[in-house]
Amino acid sequence: MGDSKKTKIIMPKEPQIEILSYKRRQRLFQFLVLVFLIALPAMIFYTTGYRLNFENSDSTFITTGGMYVTTDTLEVDVYVDEKQVEKPRLFRSAYYIQNIEAGMHRIVVQKSDLHTWVKELPVDPRIVIEASAFNMPVKPNIRPITEFTTADNQPVFMMASSAVNVFAKATSTVTFIATTTVASSSLKTNEEYIFVDSLFGTSSLSRRSAISRLLDEVDRFRFATTTDTQSTTTKEVIVKKGDVRLVYKNNDVYAVWQNGLNNIPYYYCVGESDFISTSERFGEHVAEAIFGQDASINTVLFESDRVCRLEVKLNRLGQDVYYYDFFPNSSDLVLLLLSDGLYVTEIDDRAWQNTQLLYPGDNFEVVVENDIIYIKEDDSYFEIITEIETE
Amino acid sequence: MDSEDKSHLLPYARRPDFKVAKATELTGKDRRFFRFLEIVPGVAAWTTIIGIILASMYAPFFAAYFIIAFSIYWVLKTIFLSIHVRYNLKRLKHHMELDWGSLIKRFRYEQMHHLVIFPFYNEPREVLEETLKGLVESNYDKEKLIVVLAAEQRAGDDARELALDMERQFGNKFAHFLVTIHPEDTIGEIAGKGSNTHHALHQVREKVIDPQNIDYKNILTSIFDIDTVIYPDYFNCLIWHFMTAENPYKSAFQPVPLFTNNLWEATAVARVMAMSSTFWQMIMQERPDKAATFSSHSVSFQALYEIGYGQANVVSEDSRIFWNLLVANDGNFEVVSLSYPIAMDATTASSLWGTVKNIYRQHRRWTYGVENWCYLVYHFTKNKSIPLKKRWSIAALQGEGYWSLVTNPIMLFILGWAPIFLGTREFHATVLSYELPIMVRNLLIVAMLGLVVSSIISLSLTPPRPEGHSRFKYIVMALQWIMVPMTMIVFSAIPGLDAQTRLMFGRYMGFWVTPKRQK
Numbered sequence: 001m002g003d004s005k006k007t008k009i010i011m012p013k014e015p016q017i018e019i020l021s022y023k024r025r026q027r028l029f030q031f032l033v034l035v036f037l038i039a040l041p042a043m044i045f046y047t048t049g050y051r052l053n054f055e056n057s058d059s060t061f062i063t064t065g066g067m068y069v070t071t072d073t074l075e076v077d078v079y080v081d082e083k084q085v086e087k088p089r090l091f092r093s094a095y096y097i098q099n100i101e102a103g104m105h106r107i108v109v110q111k112s113d114l115h116t117w118v119k120e121l122p123v124d125p126r127i128v129i130e131a132s133a134f135n136m137p138v139k140p141n142i143r144p145i146t147e148f149t150t151a152d153n154q155p156v157f158m159m160a161s162s163a164v165n166v167f168a169k170a171t172s173t174v175t176f177i178a179t180t181t182v183a184s185s186s187l188k189t190n191e192e193y194i195f196v197d198s199l200f201g202t203s204s205l206s207r208r209s210a211i212s213r214l215l216d217e218v219d220r221f222r223f224a225t226t227t228d229t230q231s232t233t234t235k236e237v238i239v240k241k242g243d244v245r246l247v248y249k250n251n252d253v254y255a256v257w258q259n260g261l262n263n264i265p266y267y268y269c270v271g272e273s274d275f276i277s278t279s280e281r282f283g284e285h286v287a288e289a290i291f292g293q294d295a296s297i298n299t300v301l302f303e304s305d306r307v308c309r310l311e312v313k314l315n316r317l318g319q320d321v322y323y324y325d326f327f328p329n330s331s332d333l334v335l336l337l338l339s340d341g342l343y344v345t346e347i348d349d350r351a352w353q354n355t356q357l358l359y360p361g362d363n364f365e366v367v368v369e370n371d372i373i374y375i376k377e378d379d380s381y382f383e384i385i386t387e388i389e390t391e
Numbered sequence: 392m393d394s395e396d397k398s399h400l401l402p403y404a405r406r407p408d409f410k411v412a413k414a415t416e417l418t419g420k421d422r423r424f425f426r427f428l429e430i431v432p433g434v435a436a437w438t439t440i441i442g443i444i445l446a447s448m449y450a451p452f453f454a455a456y457f458i459i460a461f462s463i464y465w466v467l468k469t470i471f472l473s474i475h476v477r478y479n480l481k482r483l484k485h486h487m488e489l490d491w492g493s494l495i496k497r498f499r500y501e502q503m504h505h506l507v508i509f510p511f512y513n514e515p516r517e518v519l520e521e522t523l524k525g526l527v528e529s530n531y532d533k534e535k536l537i538v539v540l541a542a543e544q545r546a547g548d549d550a551r552e553l554a555l556d557m558e559r560q561f562g563n564k565f566a567h568f569l570v571t572i573h574p575e576d577t578i579g580e581i582a583g584k585g586s587n588t589h590h591a592l593h594q595v596r597e598k599v600i601d602p603q604n605i606d607y608k609n610i611l612t613s614i615f616d617i618d619t620v621i622y623p624d625y626f627n628c629l630i631w632h633f634m635t636a637e638n639p640y641k642s643a644f645q646p647v648p649l650f651t652n653n654l655w656e657a658t659a660v661a662r663v664m665a666m667s668s669t670f671w672q673m674i675m676q677e678r679p680d681k682a683a684t685f686s687s688h689s690v691s692f693q694a695l696y697e698i699g700y701g702q703a704n705v706v707s708e709d710s711r712i713f714w715n716l717l718v719a720n721d722g723n724f725e726v727v728s729l730s731y732p733i734a735m736d737a738t739t740a741s742s743l744w745g746t747v748k749n750i751y752r753q754h755r756r757w758t759y760g761v762e763n764w765c766y767l768v769y770h771f772t773k774n775k776s777i778p779l780k781k782r783w784s785i786a787a788l789q790g791e792g793y794w795s796l797v798t799n800p801i802m803l804f805i806l807g808w809a810p811i812f813l814g815t816r817e818f819h820a821t822v823l824s825y826e827l828p829i830m831v832r833n834l835l836i837v838a839m840l841g842l843v844v845s846s847i848i849s850l851s852l853t854p855p856r857p858e859g860h861s862r863f864k865y866i867v868m869a870l871q872w873i874m875v876p877m878t879m880i881v882f883s884a885i886p887g888l889d890a891q892t893r894l895m896f897g898r899y900m901g902f903w904v905t906p907k908r909q910k
Contacts, residue, residue: 014494014635015482015485015486015489015494016485017481017482017485017486019482019676019677019679019728019730020475020478020479020677020678022680025475025677025678028471028474029471032467032470032471035467036463036464036467039463040459040460040463043459043463043830044456044459046826046830047455047459047822047823047826047827047830048821048822048823048826049821049822049823049826064822065822066822066825068825096825096829098822098825098826126821126822126823127820127821127822128820128821128822128824128825305817
């Protein structure tokens, strides 16, 4: 016989898991209401710039501001007051730097093989100050445009001697063939070369004065108008992009805002209303432009919380300006052809204007057509590549 | 004029306006008041949406603070509701493991009958067969089951023949099997499940219940969608809850609808919507004091008889029947959650676009349930026997529910960014302007962690993988929840806004039959 003792399973009379009781739900609800009441003011304080400062023995609230820096160059290093900012990227081409205490701060945007951009700006509590950085390559990137190409569109340079160093001061972004022998039967004519050649016309290689060349070639450089405004030394030549006009007068180039205050770029404006504070925060030249003797209702506009000038003088490094135009695809940057090379300068003159050498030399010509910079040097044509290659 | 005998009805249910469906059925002050109530939800929703846009433009700081507050509220609400879902999952699984047949042995329930009504339109044969097989395979004495297959005359001879064929196939397996044909174009009705059920209840009382002399109090009526396949112990579980309910004749019994019949065949978007609906019902299972009946549910025949079987002139008949019962019983009616599943169909179609359209229409019909809020508030002002606190709390809760259904997803995923794009220059220069998107994004990420919980729970409720379906689909089922922000807007907010706007302009909706599996 088997084991007479059988395990008896006793079925419970009730399900063991009760419904979530009203009392428990109420407690949970009350707890979450409490969390809400604590979290809401804390998060509002945080998002408006207040921070708890633990540096002193007594923890205190401090108010912070921020910086918003746009840049077209990817993977740059950003420093504020010599400290690198960790993962500052908010969007693909913009950096939002939080938790900056009120006061003057130096911001540096740099990357190897590129020019460094530096700016010193004032940060106010609960306010974000904007800036736009740019970093041009130290060694220019170019794309040769040759008269002939191979069947698969590779540029072919015809040289008198194989000892000639082609593009010594630049890096070509495309591979090309340099040859001393002509085998035109295997090559084809480059249509782009014909186009670029027509842009430069048949002018001599010698550099002419900017004014005379610009006046000669008004249509080529897309200048909207040319007017004699004062004397022969103040002949005004105008280049326009959007609401910004580049004006050449008294041997200087000015970026002039042509619209109202609605969409005026931030760097035309300051929040102060007196010379001294503006001078301390943005530089004497800015204060002078706004509060100086030459400022007038025609050049300065006032709003409740800011004052804006309508023109900014560009930094020509004390050299003659031979040519100027907007940098391709930008109304914040300007190309200046000076005595020793082609430069890119920012209109934003707060603190100072960053000016970076794009292509060195004293014997070449420039044409900007359809947002492409073409250079003619030593009977060779090439395009300056303005988009920075990123890994 | 209504010449129907009303002597069996509860006193409040005898009012001529008891079964009002829309303002046009009333006159004078009542009509104007009901019309006002129909306008309120749409106005509230549009005012909120437009208000946030205007605030973003003209008072961006206020709008930003409001959005931060709302985002925190959303995170906490997600936590609150997730706890309900998790708790109910535990209870649901426990209930599925119990032997309800043994549990009810201590009760005397031999006298109880189950009346099961299956209204249908033109659903395919396999849907009906699967549903009726579910009944046959249930662990309950079939001699206590009265089954009514309620066909529609407007569906034509094919539907009628199919019903009769089902009667031939399954008729002898139950105590009674009745096929009813709901006549088309009946004055005072709108074509749909509500009117068909209403007709079927009349018919079964005349043809089966009264001739068999069955006490109405001994009949538990289950009104099921035609795709409802019961789990084997459903009737035992129902009996247990009926016997242990504080007031069984003043209770409606709500199972958890699992839209799993065709889950493996359904598209990802259909699965997400189906499971989202299940989750909402699981939440309501843990807070029955705030719930109304939804889709398939059960209630005493006596209770239905006392209100004249509910309304045949509304779209959202499944919930309206509960509000009819609540109002007629002076507030003394409640939902008892069974935490026991029934299986139903996820909404599908032969193409993805067809599925999207069907889900949209189904949810527009569901969200047209806002018509119940008008009904409730109207009768709350008439029936002073309902405790004032109860009237206020239900009206506020239901109102908030319909308002948040429409506005919250739009506020959360679209308008949360409005101050950044629409704000003033002064606002754009502030830290707040830059921190707002970061804060909202982070809070939404925290809230989205609830989706991980949803994903895990949904997998645990998914039926075993049938032959012919790849294991890879499990990964799709886990990842499909990333679509929730989109589904909340496309299948909750927009159809809800559509429904409320229609009601606001007096463009009353009819009943749209959700297509079941494809023929």
